[in-house]
Amino acid sequence: MIVFKTFFKVLKEYKVSLIMYLSITIAVICILSSVGSGGNTAYSSISQGLVIVDNDRSEVSKGLISYLGNVNTILEGDYTSDQITDMLYYTRISNYLVIPEGFGAAFLEGKTSNLKVESTKNAGARMGYSVETEMESYFRLTSGYLKGGYSFAEADSFARESLANTDDVQIVAENKVADEKVFVVFQYLPYGILTLLLSAIFPVLLRFGSSLLSKRTGISSYPAYKKQTMLTLASATTTGIFTVFLIIIASSLSGEAFSDRWWLIIIDVLVLAVTVAMTIVALSNFRIKPEAASGITNLVSLSFCFLGGIFVPLEYIGNTAKAIGQFLPTYWYSEAMQRIKNGSGFGDIVNCLLIQLMFGIMILVIGLLVGKHNVKKAE
């Protein structure tokens, strides 16, 4: 029991880094869960942020702004050009629109070749094109109705009515997700699991494995197998405590617990936690200096999270990164989450869970072999 107790005594020394990683995880999850949590029970177009400067103030410009406001978010206020650039770069808005004076009159006369709405966008973000398409649709329809003999009020009304109609679009996913908050919250949880377990278990195991301490405990009357058992038990207890703690926090933030999909997510989280614990035990056999633990924690957690689609969705990362990511447990965690989100059951995610465990077992075996080799070499 002395080893078990000592494990936690040493662990206490790392409370600063534990509190720090926990705070970062909770802060990131809180901010992200408050940013995006839309469901997909019915189709809705992606609302873009827009800043519009109306120098015309005609019925045409007002009609356009009113239409754009129905499907997008128009930000009010006076912004500097730097602020506009920031918002466009960080995709907080998709377009900065300037309607020139006299545009309405020119539009009604059909002479807009020299007087156009200025649209500034980030050329690399498709949302900007999407808004421009919406605008062109509005102009084309309104102009069409005007040519058809309708008044501008009628034309504007018909155009807006038909543009707002999304009956022709339907979502065909088998299980439509009503609220995605639980997925947003649990998607970021692996960062917490990785950093907390790495900064808790890893340095402690490294210190127990340090050359001087190993020699001292080696000549003591305490059996080696008992020491290993106690260290395993202490690591498992730490893993359990931290994982349960993170699950409670994540469930509280998402406002969902004990539903069918929640259980599936929990299984995914537990499997990842076990895999991470096995990876840490394996790494601790590589004769790494305890001082390097902090660097390894950051490197491993950030790489696993970026390549595994934790920070950036898998659909966005490049093919090479995906190919590498498939060798990491976080990738299969994300994949299982995606399947749960699409309504899959346990049978559909079981292979993702098994691959995660296989990764852990494989790394653990390699680690133990290296450890055995090191012991023999030392003898």
Place this chain on the structure above:
Amino acid sequence: MFMNLLGKQLKLGFRDKSNIFWTLMFPVLLGTLFYIAFGSIYDTFLQEPVKTAVVFETDNPEVISNTKSFLEGLSLNDGSTKLLDISYLEYSEAEALLKDDEKVNGIIKVADTGRLSLDIYSNGVRSTIQQNVVTSYNQSLELIERTAKDHPENLADVIAGLQKDTSHIAAKSLVGDNKDPFLTYFYSLLSMTALFASLSSLKIGNRSQANMSAVGARANVSPVRRMMFQATGFVSSYIVQTVVLEIALLYMMFVLKINFGGDKPLILATAALASLVGVSLGFFIGNIGSFRIEKKEGILVAVTLVGCSLSGLMYGDMKAIITEHCPIVNKLNPAAVISDAFYCLNMFGPGERYLQTVIFMLGISSVFIILGLVLGRKVSYDSV
């Protein structure tokens, strides 16, 4: 004396392989990883048309021909980039591909009446683009039908107007060199590397205090003034860390070919300034109190990681979100200011805003250095 001490401190700095390894490997490994993950997303996203399956639920050749001509003619405003990547399929085939989002992003169904409808798997930017296409086409049909019913005499004008390709928008592109939003991750990585330089200068305080290390005890009984010892330690730490950071930056710029935008010498100079912020931060923390160096390291790692996570290391848009809700955090967070300096060079060039970040970095570094020197000087020990 100064040069003699500096030479020895530099030797110490360059021999601290563990520190150099971590400060260099961090940006090299993570930079490579970011490059693999995000390197081509921006270009691909710009050029890649939305994958769309088209299913004809009609045999009417006129409807089929009109729809094909409309869908295949769609392009972005630049005129050369196709909007949709179309595959003509049976519904069962298309549905199978739709479930695998990689292969098809939506199914456009063409009815006997000529109307289009769209099946998607989930909401998203690509779905919105496809919806715009479908709605736009159906609206034109509605316009023709309504005009034919109410004002048949104007139908020819309406059809002619629809066929005429008139644009009412003058598209302008965002200013700046490289508008790739994923570049934020590289900026944050550079901030992290610069701030991790503090782990090197942290040891200066430890090495110059007699009650904190054996080197400190020896240094204190020698005739060297403590301030001179600290100053040379600081300068050597700054030189070592700046060299390491510049190597990492050059690796990203010339091996990974990351386009940071802006003037290259200025980017390198900004990195040197960022390194000064990191080294002075470590110098300051290292001179606070006489608690263990491991605890001080913990504080530095905490400051660095929290700062970098708020500047967008884990989630690229984080800095923008914080600017919206609590802008003062970004103004005071050294990681966010360093990241902003690189961003300013890229988007605005070396103007007023860049100058503000430079002044902040110089100011905060001066404050840290002065505080470090003051705290380091005042320490006295019990005497017999």
